[in-house]
Amino acid sequence: MKRIIxxxxxxxxxxxxxxxxxxxxQQVDNDLLEVQIRNAKILYQKNQGTRAVQLxxxxxxxxxxxxxxxxxxxxxxxKVKKDKRGMEKYYKVAHQLNPSYRSPLELSEAxxxxxxxxxxxxxxxxxxxxIQLKEVERYIQWKYWDKAASLFQRAGDFVPEASLYYRNLYxxxxxxxxxxxxxxxxxILYYQKIHPESLPQDKKQVYQQxxxxxxxxxxxxxxxxxxxxxxxxxxxxxxxxxxxxxxxxFISLIYPYYQDNSDYRNMLDLYRLEALVEVxxxxxxxxxxxxxxxxxxxxxxxxxYVIRLVELTKKVLFQETLLRIxxxxxxADSLMLRGHYQxxxxxxxxxxxxxxxxxxxxxxxxxxxxSIHMKIGYYDRxxxxxxxxxxxxxxxxxxxxxxxxxxxxxxxxxxxxxxxxDIQVLVQQNQNQKAREMLVSLVRSPYLRFGLKDSTYxxxxxxxxxxxxxxxxxxxxxxxxxxxxxxxxELLNGINQxxxxxxxxxxxxKDGRYVYxxxxxxxxxxxxxxxxxxxxxxxxxxxxxxxxxxxxxxxxQLLTRNSYYVKPALEKNMKHLYAGAGFLIGWSFYFLAR
Amino acid sequence: MKSLFHLFFGIWLVLLSWGVFPAFTQTNxxxxxxxxxxxxxxxxxxxxxxxxxxxxxxxxxxxILARSWQxxxxxxxEDSVQNxxxxxxxxxxxxxxxxDLVMENVDFLQQVTAENPLERELQDRALKLYRENFxxxxxxxxxAPVTGFFRIQVPLEFIPPFxxxxxxxxxxxEINTHFEQGGFLYFNRFNxxxxxxxxxxxxxxxxxxxxxxxxxxxxxxxxxLSLEYNNMVRDTLRIPYQKIDSxxxxxxPDYVQLYFDxxxxxxxxxxxxPFIQKRLSDYQVVLMPVxxxxxxxxxxxxxxxxxxxxWGGVVGLATGFLIMVR
Numbered sequence: 001m002k003r004i005i006x007x008x009x010x011x012x013x014x015x016x017x018x019x020x021x022x023x024x025x026q027q028v029d030n031d032l033l034e035v036q037i038r039n040a041k042i043l044y045q046k047n048q049g050t051r052a053v054q055l056x057x058x059x060x061x062x063x064x065x066x067x068x069x070x071x072x073x074x075x076x077x078x079k080v081k082k083d084k085r086g087m088e089k090y091y092k093v094a095h096q097l098n099p100s101y102r103s104p105l106e107l108s109e110a111x112x113x114x115x116x117x118x119x120x121x122x123x124x125x126x127x128x129x130x131i132q133l134k135e136v137e138r139y140i141q142w143k144y145w146d147k148a149a150s151l152f153q154r155a156g157d158f159v160p161e162a163s164l165y166y167r168n169l170y171x172x173x174x175x176x177x178x179x180x181x182x183x184x185x186x187x188i189l190y191y192q193k194i195h196p197e198s199l200p201q202d203k204k205q206v207y208q209q210x211x212x213x214x215x216x217x218x219x220x221x222x223x224x225x226x227x228x229x230x231x232x233x234x235x236x237x238x239x240x241x242x243x244x245x246x247x248x249x250f251i252s253l254i255y256p257y258y259q260d261n262s263d264y265r266n267m268l269d270l271y272r273l274e275a276l277v278e279v280x281x282x283x284x285x286x287x288x289x290x291x292x293x294x295x296x297x298x299x300x301x302x303x304x305y306v307i308r309l310v311e312l313t314k315k316v317l318f319q320e321t322l323l324r325i326x327x328x329x330x331x332a333d334s335l336m337l338r339g340h341y342q343x344x345x346x347x348x349x350x351x352x353x354x355x356x357x358x359x360x361x362x363x364x365x366x367x368x369x370x371s372i373h374m375k376i377g378y379y380d381r382x383x384x385x386x387x388x389x390x391x392x393x394x395x396x397x398x399x400x401x402x403x404x405x406x407x408x409x410x411x412x413x414x415x416x417x418x419x420x421x422d423i424q425v426l427v428q429q430n431q432n433q434k435a436r437e438m439l440v441s442l443v444r445s446p447y448l449r450f451g452l453k454d455s456t457y458x459x460x461x462x463x464x465x466x467x468x469x470x471x472x473x474x475x476x477x478x479x480x481x482x483x484x485x486x487x488x489x490e491l492l493n494g495i496n497q498x499x500x501x502x503x504x505x506x507x508x509x510k511d512g513r514y515v516y517x518x519x520x521x522x523x524x525x526x527x528x529x530x531x532x533x534x535x536x537x538x539x540x541x542x543x544x545x546x547x548x549x550x551x552x553x554x555x556x557q558l559l560t561r562n563s564y565y566v567k568p569a570l571e572k573n574m575k576h577l578y579a580g581a582g583f584l585i586g587w588s589f590y591f592l593a594r
Numbered sequence: 595m596k597s598l599f600h601l602f603f604g605i606w607l608v609l610l611s612w613g614v615f616p617a618f619t620q621t622n623x624x625x626x627x628x629x630x631x632x633x634x635x636x637x638x639x640x641x642x643x644x645x646x647x648x649x650x651x652x653x654x655x656x657x658i659l660a661r662s663w664q665x666x667x668x669x670x671x672e673d674s675v676q677n678x679x680x681x682x683x684x685x686x687x688x689x690x691x692x693x694d695l696v697m698e699n700v701d702f703l704q705q706v707t708a709e710n711p712l713e714r715e716l717q718d719r720a721l722k723l724y725r726e727n728f729x730x731x732x733x734x735x736x737x738a739p740v741t742g743f744f745r746i747q748v749p750l751e752f753i754p755p756f757x758x759x760x761x762x763x764x765x766x767x768e769i770n771t772h773f774e775q776g777g778f779l780y781f782n783r784f785n786x787x788x789x790x791x792x793x794x795x796x797x798x799x800x801x802x803x804x805x806x807x808x809x810x811x812x813x814x815x816x817x818x819l820s821l822e823y824n825n826m827v828r829d830t831l832r833i834p835y836q837k838i839d840s841x842x843x844x845x846x847p848d849y850v851q852l853y854f855d856x857x858x859x860x861x862x863x864x865x866x867x868p869f870i871q872k873r874l875s876d877y878q879v880v881l882m883p884v885x886x887x888x889x890x891x892x893x894x895x896x897x898x899x900x901x902x903x904x905w906g907g908v909v910g911l912a913t914g915f916l917i918m919v920r
Contacts, residue, residue, distance in 0.1 A: 512847050
């Protein structure tokens with residue numbers, strides 16, 4: 001009896017294990033399907049019907065047994081593509097799986113729109129977060145911590161819009177990960193954000209284990225950093241080590257401890273502003289700087305704070321200007337590189353005026369002007385702009401490096417002109433390998449500038465084409481096009497035709513050439529040569545087309561790649577006739593003699 | 595002596611700065627790029643990795659590192675190769691599948707010698723991957739009345755005994771599509787032992803087992819051939835001449851084909867290049883490589899019975915005279 005019970009128990013447990021994991025995966029899959037269908041509907045609403053159809057087709061391939069996916073695809077095909085046949089194909093499957101679905105043909109316009117509308121009650125962020133967290137939990141279970149951490153980071157995008165329930169799960173997973181990696185600050189942050197009462201029952205046990213340790217840790221942390229001196233020491237240490245992200249985190253954790261101490265809170269705000277500037281979060285830095293503006297007029301704030309705030313605000317403004325200029329600088333540089341010199345210079349002149357108006361040194365603009373002039377090959381002007389820079393205020397290292405680059409670029413350009421002439425000659429002589437080696441060496445140089453790239457890549461592309469490297473030729477032609485003002489249609493068409501011809505033929509198309517032929521015979525003889533039509537030479541059947549007549553002592557020109565039928569005009573061979581006659585006469589003599 | 599020492603020391607320093615430092619910087623740069631690509635590939639971010647490699651290729655079209663990584667990525671990515679579309683022309687490559695680039699890169703990697711250990715390792719890895727999965731399939735047309743350098747159309751379909759790896763499956767699909775759409779096979783390789791030309795299907799998927807053969811169906815006829823092509827045996831595909839749809843000669847620019855009557859004896863100067871002289875129906879055909887000047891010697895090729903008749907006459911006459919004299 002015991003044995004039977006044991007066997008039954010084993011069978012039950014194994015069936016339970018076998019059934020559980022697919023169910024869990026099935027759940028994740030269903031969620032994913034739901035999210036993707038919703039995404040397709042959103043695409044349709046944004047007038048991106050074709051993309052919605054593509055997405056749904058992929059979904060139907062992955063979930064062929066989903067009635068909803070098949071149905072939505074049929075409706076989309078009907079609405080977007082007016083494809084009745086496609087609509088019927090998918091509707092048939094959907095109807096088989098769920099007979100309650102009505103054919104899109106029977107539905108009114110309003111009903112169709114209703115099907116493709118996005119329900120406002122849906123919470124995509126929740127579903128997305130749920131799917132991501134399932135994956136994170138799986139990797140945590142397998143102890144693939146790095147993978148889990150990277151997935152967890154991605155899940156963060158959905159947190160702001162997610163409900164409290166999923167946010168809680170997110171913070172719990174964060175706490176587990178940071179606990180493993182030993183990041184105290186981040187772990188405390190997650191711990192503080194968790195609402196234990198909203199956690200599901202199966203997670204509460206995990207939480208309780210972590211809670212034992214982290215509640216003590218948080219208490220210790222609070223006790224320690226309620227002390228201003230220790231908090232300041234920690235801030236100094238993080239600033240010294242340039243760990244500005246940790247500094248931001250630390251300030252956000254200790255900020256609530258100093259609600260009643262406005263003086264220390266002001267100092268923390270200034271540190272926070274500095275950290276934001278250093279990590280490049282100019283948007284939030286500007287907001288904070290504006291919110292601290294009142295300090296400048298307040299008499300309660302110490303003078304040192306005011307000076308520090310003015311300094312930091314200047315930095316924020318400068319960074320903001322740089323960001324704005326950086327975007328416009330790209331436009332200006334692009335214009336100048338494409339030959340619109342005056343338009344590009346107009347941008348730079350505007351930057352200079354802006355800098356002047358804001359009383360900011362124009363050195364950085366001069367440096368950029370010098371750099372761009374080097375890139376377009378105006379080396380003298382590049383040097384002129386470098387001279388305008390105030391060397392005492394600007395980085396000497398950068399100036400020296402740019403001076404050196406201008407010198408090298410000038411030398412390279414001389415070499416380029418010299419070698420390109422040689423390469424043209426080599427290409428004409430069909431010495432492609434040597435030409436290729438020289439070109440690759442030219443391309444490898446960092447000084448190959450915009451104006452030179454077009455012709456360098458074009459010639460290299462045509463050489464690769466001759467070598468039968470069609471994809472490489474295409475890559476180079478694309479690069480040539482990228483750095484030229486026009487399209488490279490002729491080159492691209494040439495590559496395409498050669499590629500299509502050579503595909504599975506393993507050869508390149510070449511024309512025939514004329515060569516000389518001598519057909520020597522024992523004595524001078526006329527002969528006729530027929531050219532045979534290539535296409536009609538199938539199965540060895542020669543179809544004579546035209547003929548050339550020549551003498552065996554004179555050469556004749558024949559075109560290679562062709563087939564010819566050569567027929568010498570020889571006299572008829574009468575030897576056998578004479579021999580036969582002789583044979584008969586001989587025997588007749590013999591008979592007569594008898 | 596001291597000044598000489600200083601001179602050598604100075605030269606040594608200059609050489610060091612010319613040779614060692616740039617080499618060191620280059621190695622560092624390569625390691626950095628390699629690490630970046632490796633991490634992208636590990637995270638299955640293949641599209642981004644290929645874009646990064648395009649940037650490397652723009653600065654060095656013959657970078658062993660970039661070319662090896664391209665091969666590795668295209669041969670190992672399993673994300674969505676099945677859904678990739680086949681190339682229609684050189685301008686329409688699906689980023690998920692580009693076997694033409696793989697073959698061009700493999701040809702390049704087989705010829706170059708990497709100096710850097712990192713590049714050497716990647717080069718070996720890429721070539722090993724290719725050799726484990728693909729090889730060139732030889733196709734022969736035994737006993738066909740043809741010479742060489744011709745194209746044939748034959749509607750073949752290769753059917754593997756089991757599902758192949760994604761990239762192998764896609765390549766096989768590409769090969770089958772080529773034949774289905776009436777694509778040609780070009781017989782331009784020469785076998786000097788058998789004195790016959792054969793064709794090659796580049797990058798043919800190897801069945802990754804020690805035994806196994808493809809069924810090769812000839813479409814519309816119901817005929818099936820078999821082709822053993824696995825880890826142990828790589829057979830040549832022999833297509834019966836009767837199965838082909840069409841045949842067209844397409845000679846290279848340094849070849850001509852000459853037809854002569856069969857009663858002529860044609861002597862061609864000896865050559866190392868592929869050369870064929872054989873009788874085809876009512877003609878004798880010479881497929882020969884050419885130079886700027888070519889000399890052929892022709893002579894009469896007398897038939898055997900002519901000789902019998904001739905000598906019969908002579909013998910008859912002689913016998914007659916002998917009898918007369920006696």
